[in-house]
Amino acid sequence: MNNESPTSVGRVRVERRTDGDFADTPTPRLSWTVESAVPGWWQAEAEIRLDGGRAGERVARLDSDESRSVAWPFDPLLPHARHTLEVRVTGVDGAVSPWSDPVTVRSVFLADGEWVAPFVGLADPPEPAVPGLLRAELDLGADVAHATLYASAHGVYQVEINGQDVDSAVLKPGWTAYQHRVVHEATDVTALLRPGANAVGVRLAGGWWTERFGFHGAAKPFYGEQPAVAVQLHVVLSDGTTRVLTTGPDWRGAVTGPVVTSGIYAGERIDARRAVPGWSLPGFDDAAWPSVQVHTRPDEPGAVPEPAIAEPVRRVDELTVQDVITTPSGRTVLDFGQNLVGRLRVRVTGERGRVITLRHAEVLEHGELGVRPLRAAAATDHLVLSGGDDVFEPEFTFHGFRYAEIDGWPGELTLDVAREAVTAVVISSDMRRTGWFECSDERVNRLHENVVWGMRGNFVSLPTDCPQRDERLGWTGDIQVFGPTASYLFDSDAFLASWLRDVAAEQAARDGVCPIVVPMVLPFGAKPAAAWGDAATVVPTTLLERFADRRALAEQYPSMRAWADALLAVAGDRLLWEGMFQFGDWLDPDAPPDDPAGAKADPDIVASAYLVRSLQLVTAAARELGDADGGARYGDLTERARQAWVREYTTPAGRVVSDAQTAYALAITFDLVDQATRTAMGDRLAWLVRRAGYRIGTGFVGTPIIQDALTSTGHADVAARLLLQTGVPSWLYAVTMGATTIWERWDSMLPDGSINPGEMTSFNHYAFGAVADWLHRTVAGLAPDTHGYRRLRVAPVPIAGLDRAATRFETAYGMAEAGWTAQDGQLVVRAVVPPNTTAVVVLPGGTETEVGSGHHEWTVPDPRARVEPRAVTLNSTLGEIADDPEAYEAVLAAVDALGAEWGGTLRSLKEWTDQRTLDDELVRLPPAAKERLQEALDGLNSRRVVPVVG
Template sequence: MPTTVHSVRAEYRTDSPWIAAARPRLSWKTETTAPDWTQRGAEIEWRRGEAAAVAHVEGRDSLFVPWPFESLLPRESGSVRVRVHGSDGTASDWSEPLHVRAGFLNEGDWHARFITVPEPADIGQPTLLRREFTVREGLRSATLYATARGVYQVEIGGVPVDDEHLKPGWTAYRDRLVHETTDVTGLLRPGPAAVGATLAGGWYTEGFGFHGQARPFYGKYPSLAAQIVLEYDDGTTELVATGDGAWRATADGPVTASGIYAGETYDARRARTGWSSPGFDDSTWLDARPDLARAMTPVARTAPPVRATEELAVKEVITTPSGRTVLDFGQNLVGHLRIRVQGREGDTVVLRHAEVLEHGELGTRPLRHAKATDAYTLAGTGVETWEPAFTFHGFRYAEIQGWPGAFDPGDVTAVVVHSDLDRTGWFSSSHDELDRLHENVVWGMRGNFLSVPTDCPQRDERLGWTGDIQVFAPTASYLFDCDGFLASWLEDLALEQTEDGAVPFIVPNVLEWARTPAAAWGDAATVVPTVLFERFADRDVLERQYPSMRAWTDHIAAIAGPRRLWEGRFQFGDWLDPDAPADRPGDAKTDGDIVASAYLFRSATLVRRAAAELDLADDAARYRALAEEVREAWVREYVTAAGRTVSDAPTAYALAIMFELVTEPATLEAMGERLAWLVRRSGFRIGTGFVGTPLIQDALVRTGHAETARRLLLQTDNPSWLYPVTMGATTIWERWDSMLEDGTINPGEMTSFNHYAFGAIADWLHRTVAGLAPLEPGYRRLAIAPVPLAGLERAEAAFETPYGRAEAGWEEHEGRIVVHATVPANTTALVTLPGAEAREVGSGEHRWTIEDPRVATPRALTLESTLADLIEDAEAHGTVLRAMASADPERARQFRRETAWTEHRTLAGELGGVPKQVLTAVETALDDLNARRQR
């Protein structure tokens, strides 16, 4: 195959030609069958009409290459194409041209003013706005720039201008708004014209808060700012903008109520045909009222917008014990329902949403104060189709009330809605439950990457909790191309920081009390930019966020003071440790101070690395010294001479190992042994919360306990990663036991069935189980280092790196392990296989066959065997439990959950006092197992 260039892009967005920068960075990928191919140089052509310019780039750079031409002007358009030259002397053909349009405005070009609903009006009252104008002959182009304090859609002549939802999304409204840029030329003709906008409150007027105390944070009324720039062949330009006194408004539209948490109410009897077309009678409408809130100039969108990306049909129609009709879509999702219905004028269909059923009925308690209910009142004009426009729900189940006539499940469709990110990463294995776990992570990210990275999408919260994305960012950056999405969110994080550098719990911040600094939450300021640099090689994000990174770290260092320990303050700590009581989710086994000071060290280290990358030598030296002072203080305060931590819990050891707080080899080995011991003692059930969960598997493998990590991963008892899968979960739960074994919802007030934090395990599946990881920023150099696990016959990962598709994986074959890898052009890989020296390889397809490192000979087990030996042998452990359950199910359940699996106790000793039939059943089962193994 000849060398080809593809996937040329300017800045972040791939869904639109509109770009937000006057000097957009360019990226491209190369595909070739030539082995060990690297780029020697490239040519970039910029063409506008007949005029073209060509720039030359020397070297391997093909990612975020600086714009080599003159800065773009607003609405300027042209095409970019690339041709590369290889180290082997070959040259590619020119790539397909990338159409580029400048979507930003220069300073002073924004003339629109915000307009809103006429008074009096209810808080968040949905509104219709319209304006008529005239289009002259010779229209060359028409460009709409629009934003809202709230959510909106614009239509011209009855046609929506795009397919985006919930525009402009949620940002730190007091400091930053984004605008969409849309080509509307095709919707206009010479003569009379009209533009209309539907406006609702969305996040801007939503009430935020807990325990029934929610209040609007930003404002009472939504408002719109928009301008259409009409450009003619004669070189003249006209502007149609809000705030010019010609806009009319009414609150008497079909959307009668709308809220993010409450849902949407639509009365089709109030719909007015032609209201966004010229000639519509708006005599009953009033002049739109200026919004007197602080004037603000929006900036061009850089992140992908929210769109509908998939539709799901009803999987099952359920009649509940109370006689209600509930639809099961088979997948917990985020979005809304589309209905097709026919009935009498005034009939009202009510749609209630929830993630789970409890006792056969819709499980709405976890929604707290969110109504999550939509209602549609029919016009009675035949078959009517409707879907809400300005709300979203997290649900798998929907209850249907008031459906006129016979119900047909084909008349209801679930529409999946989220930020329209490109999928980039995949994982598969021979283990069905593990694959379902990974799929649950994907769905969890889809549902919670909706404008901002939220904690959950269903209850009266849906906030951008910083702790959740801090732990999940590495997984997110593999599954989807989220660089632009998170880079935009980080701008809001920096804006929401206090003057002294504190980062709030949530971004955008709508809770005044959330400004208290908390470890692992505020550290999103340092961790997320670092992840974007490591995974996407986005150095600009690192540079832009560096003041924020430094301010956060300095703030915490000041709190720590001369002791260099962050102690005695409020902390979330290892949030949702599985041993924490349902009503006290922060009561973790690991002390919050241990977590806090560990994260101070972590952030100081990341700022030091960023400073070095940005050539800030003095800062690098300063934060290196700070990090070392914190590390020494942490070890001195929390680590004993024998390698124990003060909180003798898995998270404490995982922090010490993975953050490299402990560097002395003997102590590190002791900590790894203790961590593995703790995991084994608990019967390989997970013992970590938000902080420890993303670290524990890496900590075990790094210290030589891959088998322990395997048992922890494949555990199905509660709590574990796979326990929710066995309970039918299709997303990641907030709590390890959001649903209890008897099918009841966890009694805690805070229970969600769609939280991605514990889904951070997926990053370990990609990097370690399949063996595909970045070794240099942007995957320019990969690490291929699979760890084959017993219980799996194969595992593989595929990832669309910024350089091209990479793959890595392994499979059993005739008693050996075959490892395969695909290294993209213009990259290299360091390959580390079990039992072999590391080797460097170039681009291309690679295969290696190695001895199976997992081969082990099981020992004979008896009643005199230790509990540690029994739990280490998964087959024997299962055999004993099944034997006990056959004789005494309740005793077997207690034995499974309450036993401490240590080397100091024997099976016979643990079973002392049990009925003879139980002891006999266990002994017989072990004898049978030993006999089978000998054969």
């Protein structure tokens, strides 16, 4: 055998977290990547070495070609275990790689009954949700071999040992469905302990535990009024003895420290005069601090935390001030140039007791801070100066903002001063970035970047709807539609698998119904709601498709079945989901500002389509997991429900009785109709989009699927126009208005710069950003052909208006790439296939092939039809003008020049058909319109004249 190999093992990891090799189960699954210069490299076998070069070394040989989600090949791990792990592989060519660099695998779970720490809090706090400090000391008589801190909270906290934070995570332990499930961290603190006296201190605040949830003045605490923390420190000394320190009544705590008040929605008041030097160091005099109060003992239901399986929230970026604005009212506002989620770090020197006030908002409205969308959330921090050099950063709150209004600054806050003194600290769950996209249109690139920022800001411990107002809840409908995009942009497997455990727990408490928000903290929304509760079936399926996460699918399968059974109970014998409250196609652009559910698509049509969809997914899950009886039962119900939908809601000619873009997109993408009807519905959908002037007509339900519905039925040209439209409503409208995240409404900000009058308006909502998944899979052309990208599908669909598009995605097997460039009537298609994978390639024009790993390139004729521009006159039909992007923009610009009122009249036109001419439409406009339009059309036609050569 040839042992010299151009092949090496790259990243070895323990699934699922991406920020370290933590084993949350005794039998974790393993993955590794391979780097090889050998084209078509394929694994023949692998060896896994545990504790190489140490006593007890073990090697497992695997006669397998799989390198992702590999079952643990050794005896189950024990609690507190620490091991090194290495991998080497042999290719089918017989070449053997070197051993990989070792990674340290650390158990983060405890044995049954081993958690003994009670949750403790401040004794007799003067009012609800009071922040404070807690502490205890531990004397160690020998050097520390290794030590692990297990800790959790009803609230948010950070631990200090001997004056140093134990890690960089913030807002620990995050938000889960606390009444059902609390998680603990397991932090290696060996380096922070020393022989002799040691001190453990906890900074504690209420966070989500004490927050008031609800709307319209009815908000109230849901979990509890006071925070509490549980700490269990395991120390193994060099002599082999073990010491355990736990929270208990011997701890002391006080309402003291710089954080005076703190709330997720309200913000934080920090008083630097209240600093307590040395409070987390040994020997601190805490005699005046009272003993803590025990809140929850470990023998009480739900009091034992489970190991966290997802990455914590951390500081992931920092932004500097881009501009200092003086508003019309004379206020000072800092602009960071990007809508973000986090808080400000402020370095300042001023007189003792001076208060600096920071107010945060996402937009300016008429030059002033736009705070109306925040509703009851104050989103305000108050900083009280000590009189010396102070550094402030709110710790237990966060804000969604691009702009920060500063009041009380000592001296003049110029741009140079602001850049030195104020930094925006971006926080997010610390997931690994895995997906990128780039094309020839910078507006689309900005749109994609907005999607990235929207996800980053709303993936803070759980998938929220928005990060700024008095909400920030785990709305199930939002992540149901955005999950595929999320799984591409970041490795969100662990994050979503953790949240799904909350979904299952909330369902179990509600007879299988997945509520509209998880964790469920609202007094309404516990009845089934289509597209929201369907997250129970859709998100586990997404984790299977994108991450090959069968563990999550198996864990959630009872929850998936429970949701399907709950829907079948309401659907009855007709197998139609009718007559109940529904969000429907939420935020359809035609819905009134005060009625976001008022969509064109009938809510019963949407609900019954989702009934079929969830039954489809439960059927597929049953078959994947080997449940033959479940597969047969739900498969039969799927077909019966599909036939009921077709019978009730479609006509023989292929129309849906709700003649709306979303209705057809559902029928096509959910496979509700046969092939002939599907084609007819695709044609009708394309016609509806054209009639609307190539403007989007969908809400939360239709938007993520309309582009797939168009391209899969042969209307990529229509999808291209829909993507590149800049008028309202459209994806690029917000880009033209300066958006740096995805908006909740298509017109969250109106063209005149005023905020949408609706009571509910956010400028950071990721749902409409689900279009990015189509950009990745279809425009650039990179998709999974089998679970987890073991076989890729490279099938780019070049669209009109772009000259190139490319995407990169870091699969579990390595980096994959796909894209195309147009050159002189040809398309150059490129792909990179990682080692140990293959790719099915469908080239533009239809040629199909399969390739192995390596770099690949093909040149094919550009199939996009070149349309020669035609003369445009007042007698041109509105449909002809809509089909001609240059003419469309020229006409609208000419009418805009008459004034906003008249331009708005034409821009809001809903009937761009071939049955009406431009001249017909002029009756709605002032007499000057015809002359202005004629001038514009003459100019357009003259620019389009092609000179005759020779």
